Amino acid sequence: MRGEATGAFWLALNFLVTDGHLSVSKARRYFDASEKLFRPNPDWLNSINLSEPARNRILSGELLEQTLKELEKLKQKEYTLLTFGDSQYPRALREIVEPPLVLYCYGQPDILNWAAVAVVGSRRPSAYGRLMAEKLADELAASGLVIVSGLARGIDTLAHCGALRSGRTVAVLGSGLEEIYPKENRIMAEKIVERGVVISEFPLNSEPLGYHFPLRNRVISGLSLACLVIEASIKSGALITAHLALDQGREVLAVPGPVTSELSQGTNYLIKHGAKLVESVEDVLSELPSPWKEAAQNRLAERKRTLPELEGREKKVFLALPDKSAIHIDELADKMQMAVAELLTILLSLEMKDLIIHEAGKYFRRRV
Secondary structure, X not given: OOOHHXXXXXXXXXXXXXXXXXXXXXXXXXXXXXXXXXXXXXXXXXXXXXXXXXXXXXXXXXXXXXXXXXXXXXXXXXXEEEEOOOOOOOHHHHOOOOOOOEEEEEEOHHHHHOOEEEEEEOOOXXXXXXXHHHHHHHHHHHOOOEEEEOOOOOHHHHXXXXXXXXXXXXXXXXXXXXXXXXXXXXXXXXXXXXXXXXXXXXXXXXXXXXXXXXXXXXXXXXXXOEEEEEOOOOOOHHHHHHXXXXXXXXXXXXXXXXXXXXXXXXXXHHHHOOOEEOOOHHHHHOXXXXXXXXXXXHHHHHHHHOOOOOOHHXXXXXXXXXXXXXXXXXXXXXXXXXXXXXXXXXXXXXXXXXXXXXXXXXXXXXXX
16 A cells, blocks of 8 residues: 555544544644654643543554554555545545545545535435436536435435446445445445445444534535535435535535425525525536536537437437436327337337436436
8 A cells, every 4th residue: 555654644543533532633733743643752642632542542552553453454455545645635625624634445536536516415305306316417427527425325326326327426425434324325335436436534344323424424515516405304414515515615506396395495495595596407517616617518518419310210209208307108108109119119229329218117218
C-alpha cells in the first residue's frame, strides 16, 4: 500500500474520531505529526483535552496495534485507503466542515473527483418516486455525471440502479465495508464496484449505528455539486442531507409530489423554501455550476442526436411509449392494436438498442 506509514497515522487518528474521542478539527490540531500519536510525550498527552480511555489506548500501544491489524485487512481485501493527506483525496470533500480523515474504498476511487449529483429520498417510495429516481439517475449518469447516494433501501437503491444503466455511481456507507447495510444490498454493492465505488469513513467492521448516518449524509452532499431529493417525509434523513448540502454551498433540488402524500411533504417544503423544482433532467443540469453544466448539457444533447434511426413498427412503438411514466404491455398492445407476442419482439429490439427501459411487472418507457 502506497505510503503505508502515513496511512497508519491517518487510520489511527480516524479510530479516535470515529470512536467519539475527538472531533476531526481537534484531531488535526492536536496530532499534526505521527510522533505525537505513536511516540507521545505522556506529559504533553495529559495536557490536552483527551479522555482517559483514549490516552490509555495511545500510551499502551493498543491504538498502534489496532491500526496495523486494520492495514493488514485492507491489503488482504485489496481495498484502497484514501487519507486526507493524499493528493487523490476528493477535492470537494476538502471544502466541507469536519471532512473525513480517511475513506475506505472498494472499487474505482478515481471517480470521487468527477462531477457528481447526490440523489436521495424515501426508503419506502411510491411507484411515482421509483420511476423518477431511476429515470433521473439514468439520464444524469448518461450526461456524464456520477450519481452519489447512500445504498439505503428505496430511492437510494433505485438511484444506484438507474445510474448503472448509463454511467457510474458512488455508494456512501454508514457502516464499514465489511458490514454492508442493508444486507440485501450486498449484491448491489458488488455491481457498483464494477463501475463505481463503495466508500466509508468507518473502520472495516463497523456496525451500522444510528449516529453514523448523519455523518454519512455530510459525505454524500459533500461529494456532490447538487443534491436532488425525490420523495421525503418532513423528518426524513433525506432532508438532513439537503440541509447539509445548503450548509456546504451546494445546490438543492426537489421533485414535487401530491400535496395529499406524506412522501411529498419534505420535497414540497424544500421547494417552498427555495429549492429548484425538478420535472426533468434538464432542470437539474441547468442548476449546475460552469463548466460542468455545459459539459453535461452537451453530452446529453449529443446522446439524443445519435439515437439510431428507427423505421416502420419500431418507430411507431417507440413514439407510443411515454418518457415520464411507464405503460403496461397490455395497455400498449391495445393502444397499438397489436398482438402482445409481436409487441414483445419489437420491445426487445428497442431495449437491445438501449432506447427503452423495461421495468418490473412488464412496464415499459422510453429512456430519453
